[in-house]
Amino acid sequence: MAVELDVFVGNTTIMDEEVYQLWLDGYTVNDAVKVRMEGGVLDEIEASADVLLSDTMDQYRTFQMCERLLHSPTKLANQLLFQIPPHRQAMLIERYYTFDDAFVREVLGKKLSKGTKKDLDDISAKTGVTLKSCRRQFDNFKRVFKVVEELKGPLVENIRQHFLLSDKLARDYAAIVFFANNRFETGKKKLQYLNFQDFAFCAGQLINNWTVGAVDNLVEDMDVDLDKEFLQELKELKVLITDKDLLDQHKSLVCTALRGKTKAFNEMEANFKNLSRGLVNIATKLTNTKDVRDFFIDLVEKFIEPCRSDRWTAADVKLYLTHYTNSAHILDTFKHQVVWDRYMGVIKSCIFKMYHD
């Protein structure tokens, strides 16, 4: 005696959020049943394991049928096959596109290609996220990337419109797309201490300030590429370190402002030239794609690590960078104030975010 067929179809599609999560997490039907049993769902209502299995199977089938629609969420709203109340549609989409921070940290900045997909087994083993779930998340990244790649207009807005995601999630996806597009290196050991949210914040800064769309909202252009013109202009900042006078003047201005305000003053004074060279060099090299990729590692190596070894507090860093940025405005011979501000604004907030005490 065996159950040959067992289906249950509701006019309003029945979906249990808990089972949905288990499905998204890549549990097999049997594992999901185990988890649910341990969760005590059977105690709510007198039921047996068979009932749970049958229910889980039904729901898994429903989700599989829905998956096609979730790939283009706008279809979910006007498809006729499943009658799902709008707020539940939103839940389905949001959860489907939600990813694990541990997973995304692994693929952030990598090319979303078949090659990376092959490495998913390793990532799965490393992060403890099931392979099935890894695939879904990876495919989501890829799908979003593919759709917005060719679109004009603001990146976040595009993602939100095409995938009906919440603002927060859309921003995260924008970061992922941006990182993948520019292939920022995030996997080096030195960067391991940074979590996805740190990078997402930095990506937001870069998108808002350094891309073409950042300068002029009316220009409908891609948000995913950095403003080439701007990168070219960054070369001009070199004077700050090549011109000896300028460098000294800058140092004295900063030191005057900082004196007595922090315990780390001596270290700041001693390291000023090094740090300034580091930051300006990063700026001038950004025209090279290779150096763009190393942007974050450079920030860590050239600025964050020296500061950390000198035991600066986050407040110290903030104080230092604020005065470092502002003092440049007082320099008479320094003519590149606009570029400087655009550059330092992003650097400042990125470093704040990346500087963990």
Place this chain on the structure above:
Amino acid sequence: MPGKLKAKIVAGRHLPVMDRASDLTDAFVEVKFGNTTFKTDVCPKSLNPQWNSEWFKFEVDDEDLQDEPLQVTVLDHDTYSANDAIGKVYIDIDPLLCSEAASIISGWFPIYDTIHGIRGEINVLVKVELFNDLNRFRQSSCGVKFFCTTSIPRGYRATMVHGFVEELVVNEDPEYQWIDRIRTPRASNEARQRLISLMSGELQRKIGLKVLEMGGNAVVGYLQCFDLEGESGLVVRAIGTACTLEKITSGSAPMCCPLPNTAPASNACNSPSKDGKEPVFGEDLPLSSGPPTPFRSLPTSSSSPPPFSPSKLCSRQSSSSDTDLSLTPKTEDPQSLRCRPGIFLCPRSPILSTDTLSLPGSGPGGCGHGSAPRATTSPLPFFTRSDSALLRKSVSFTENLLLAASGMGSGGSAGKEAGPLKTLLRQQTQTALEQREFPFFTLTSFPPGFLVHVGGVVSARSVKLLDRIHNPDEPETRDAWWEEIRQEIKSHAKALGCHAVVGYSENTSICEEVCILSASGTAAILNPRYMREGCLDFGSTDHRFEEPSPPTCGFCHIPYDELNMPFPAQLAYCYQCRRQKVPDVLFTTIDLPPEAAVTGKGCLIQARLCRLKKKAQGEVNATAISNLLPFMEYELHTQLMNKLKLRSMNALFGLHIQISVGENMLLGLASATGVYLMALPAPGGIQIAGKTPGDLNNEQHISTIQKRINDTIAKNKELYQINPPELTEEGVGSPIPEPRQRSRLFRSHSESSDELSELDLSHGKKDAFVLEIDDTDAVEDIHSLLTDASPPSGFHSCNTETMPGIYNWTTAIQMFTSVRVLRLNNTNLTNQGLNKIFTDLCENLLKSFYFKLRSMIPCCLCQLNFTVAVPEEELVQVSVTAVAMTFDKDQNQEKPLEKSITKGGSETEEQLQFPLELCADSSSTSSQPFSRISVSSLEHCSPLTDVRSRSLRSSRSFGGSSVTTVKMTPLSFLPGTRIIKYLGIINMFFIRETTSLREEGGVSGFLHSFIAEVFAMVRAHVAALGGNAVVSYSMKDCVLMENPNKNQAQCLINVSGDAVMCVRETDQEQMTSMTSTGQTCSSTDGAT
């Protein structure tokens, strides 16, 4: 006469990719009606084509309009090879032919392909312009309204109930034609779908004609079924109840007043010239007060046109069972017609008393005659066998253990000595009703006062051997079969002293060449007044009859003569009025009458049974089956009775017994809703008795079982809150003076009567129900009796319209369909083993439902409709359709004074998993994306408001409009809402086939998506008609054939229901504006 059908193809969306190279599709559309086809332009390289075609116009006969569906085919243009079909949409335009239903069909329809399922959607507009047809010889019946609902539809009043209508058409099944060997499965499926669509259109038209002839304007309780007889053909048959309905215009007084109507009616009674009709109930009331229908000037004169069998009929491959469409009773003589007034001999109808004056003459005589037929049937056997002329044995069975009392009820004056009068009355009403061929009613719910007495369940079954229908134009064989069964039902009813059968239904079970035909109903005595000029007001808000309404217990009183009972039974005085006799238990196929006094809640009671049989062919097989049937009926009945007693209840409603035949077994499933009727005596307990009283071990065993049973009964009493008022035995009246052991004998289901009477003495009093443990069978029985789990707390279940004892429904509903198939691998199973498996299957299904719907607690599963089938030798299939409805727990003890359903607070709804969104901006017509309305509606429902609404303003997402929410329910109403318009009947038949079963997720995945697709198509059609709900929804057939080895499966599903537009009860003010704009359903505001 002609009508003009206009169709416009607007756009498509979500089309599948047909050209792999470009990942796009070059789609165009063919629109076909009858033999005319139009094409749109090709919309190149788009998955969301905008055709925006001209209006395609078809000039056609209204007869064709009724029969034919509009066929919309979406194709992919291919320059070099043949165009590929993407899929089809069949649109039934019948709803447009009735002025009161929909005025336009407009909306997105799923494009359906029998191999691939739904492949995108298409937006279509359809309109019909009809020219009034005054031709009385016409073959069309446009304007007759059809309802699946088995009660008078809400918002209507029946000015007259004309009675039973039936029709049957047969054809060759395209799947068995020679051509099927060379055509593709797709072509074959489509041929079948189209044929069935045509046949049901034709069937409906013919039923409509019959209704018009009877002078009615509507069919209520319309039940259409398909019999896939395989080689021997395809039968589509339908039954229903013809009525004259009148729309209740809100606020205004009822337009039809009784008096003016009686005048023509009484005239009619005296004029034999009117006898062209078959009316008893149906004098032709001119539809003067009725709502304007396109054809209201139909010929009301009884000189009906001569039978008409036009060439049209022959041109189709199918034809009706009786080509003679006129209803002229062929055998009736004017003499019998004169007796008609007999029906009006009702002591409580002074208005009509003039008519009855002619009666006394025939009365006393009739009395004698009346007993005569009964005498022949009174020693009623458990089942009657008769070898039908055709050979096959026909078996029938009367639920003769179920009784009801007689008397005119309330009359009061009648009292005990009402005997002769009763007989007289019965006699006369009987004669009146007997003139009708079949005094049957498919209705299951009646306004108070309509149902006078209920006799009990009557059923008949017959086993037939199918042979090829040689000439489709002469389907007389099938017709004769049903005729035979109906006659039997009628005679059973008569034996119960009843003149009518209510809650009547018919069904079949086919396996290879053997076919079991079944019919069942409830024998009853009806109040003829209601069939005459009365009004079947629903909701019974106005009692326009001055006489005191009959007591609520009236329907329980026995209709037959207690001294001359058709079968032995134990009677008692009614526990409510204490004047009339009532039986100790009452089984019926109808819904619980709204006025009935009930204590506690009801519950679903099922009896399940499997019987193995030897594989055989032809007549041997048919004989074997018919020999088994009575035993199955008997056992099912015993089970029901035991389970009823175990729950401490005394009546069953909505009883439905299905017997399904397979190659090597028979399955029986009886479902009903048990209740405790206040009018009936308290059920006695169940006594266990051993075969060998001396055996000590045994006795101990027995006493443990006895204890368990007693405990269960006590527990159930508490569970179902059955607390009947304590009655002193004496007050109720002494037991009926009748031979005691006679009743005992029949009531205990034992083979040995001696033992029984012995037991009887030992258990002395009242109605102890005795179960004997004499073999393993009985032990099994008791086990199964005790293993039936009651629903978990917070859940209730029933198979009737509503749950007795629950009145305060909230608005959340969830309709569902569930199918389970078991494969019995074990070849040497015993009957007991099979019973256990089958019982577990049903029980587990119920448990599954409770689990899945746990978020709706407190909730009740209503109209639980189980269907069993044996699709293959080793397979058992159970399909269930039901609706879960939430209710307000706090007040569930008291029955609100008003009969209207209390609507749930909005906060309750918030918590529910499936809030009812009546909201439905049907922006379906607008092909524009993102209408403002949809955004706002989303804002109301979605927690992620800002996000969603903004995102919908996307430039790329097309048609951001959300889809109309369409509720579906097998009930005739939606709690908390008011039906403001019936838009027409939904009757759809789909076939789905796959040759990649594994890839579609196995047979479960295949059926799951198919059922979801069927729901989607039903919803789309309803939305296109401007509706937002389907009531009285049912899935009549779900035939699944699989061949996993070949990776193939095929499934056929037939569904039906009434498309309606409804509004929340709070929004009634909007109603007027609503009705005027046919397209808009309840507005967005309505939902929030």
